[in-house]
Amino acid sequence: MNKKFILKKITKNIFQINEPWNFEGCNIYLFKKNNNCLIFDTGLGLFSLRKFLKKLAIKNFLVALTHSHFDHIGGISDFKKNEFVVPKFIQKALHNRKNWCLKYLKKENFNQALLNKLTDKKAKQICNSFSLIIPNITPIKTNIISWFDYNFKIINLGGHSKDSCIYYEPKYKILISGDLLYNGKIYADCHSSNKKQFLRALNIISKLDFKIVLTGHNEIMNHRDALKIINKWLLILSKTN
Numbered sequence: 001m002n003k004k005f006i007l008k009k010i011t012k013n014i015f016q017i018n019e020p021w022n023f024e025g026c027n028i029y030l031f032k033k034n035n036n037c038l039i040f041d042t043g044l045g046l047f048s049l050r051k052f053l054k055k056l057a058i059k060n061f062l063v064a065l066t067h068s069h070f071d072h073i074g075g076i077s078d079f080k081k082n083e084f085v086v087p088k089f090i091q092k093a094l095h096n097r098k099n100w101c102l103k104y105l106k107k108e109n110f111n112q113a114l115l116n117k118l119t120d121k122k123a124k125q126i127c128n129s130f131s132l133i134i135p136n137i138t139p140i141k142t143n144i145i146s147w148f149d150y151n152f153k154i155i156n157l158g159g160h161s162k163d164s165c166i167y168y169e170p171k172y173k174i175l176i177s178g179d180l181l182y183n184g185k186i187y188a189d190c191h192s193s194n195k196k197q198f199l200r201a202l203n204i205i206s207k208l209d210f211k212i213v214l215t216g217h218n219e220i221m222n223h224r225d226a227l228k229i230i231n232k233w234l235l236i237l238s239k240t241n
């Protein structure tokens with residue numbers, strides 16, 4: 001079994017990919033049709049996501065991003081500039097290292113025992129040497145990513161970071177929430193976080209008609225569980241505001 005990445009099936013066409021050696025690693029989502037894929041976020045990039053996807057017989061890649069934090073964009077160097085479907089506000093944010101929010105890249109978040117089986121690099125070294133080659137991406141001009149019969153609306157909400165966005169697919173009632181919603185600790189104090197915007201973002205999300213949330217971290221959620229987390233996070237935000 002390839003422990004560099006773990007693949008979990010969600011539906012016939014949708015998969016979640018995790019980096020098991022990184023406790024704080026983001027969820028990568030793979031939408032797959034035949035040889036084609038659309039992925040949301042790219043993980044830390046320590047190992048080649050592209051190679052892993054190629055082993056799944058994927059030949060055509062499209063890459064979308066929820067925001068420019070290191071744990072979501074680390075794998076972008078693996079992809080070609082014309083493989084990105086990224087709006088301008090994220091494309092711009094990628095070029096400023098401050099937006100990567102590296103203060104949260106900590107060696108304690110790595111499973112060193114598992115890492116030892118995969119690489120000679122130590123967690124400390126990985127954290128200290130994190131860097132990216134940013135592909136020369138041309139941002140997309142629309143606010144919709146159309147891929148086969150999916151149409152993802154890109155909604156830039158800010159809050160967690162200025163460039164945080166969600167992807168909403170109204171026909172299949174899918175929400176890809178990035179770090180704006182998941183079952184875990186809320187991060188509203190990163191570089192370019194904005195608590196007022198975060199409150200507004202959660203209120204907007206709560207009004208969307210979705211069945212499933214593909215979250216930036218931890219387990220995916222149904223609508224009912226998502227509303228519970230929204231209420232919990234709204235309470236936290238209103239207390240700290």
Ligand SMILES: [Zn+2]
Pocket residue numbers: 067069160179
């Ligand atoms: Zn983040």
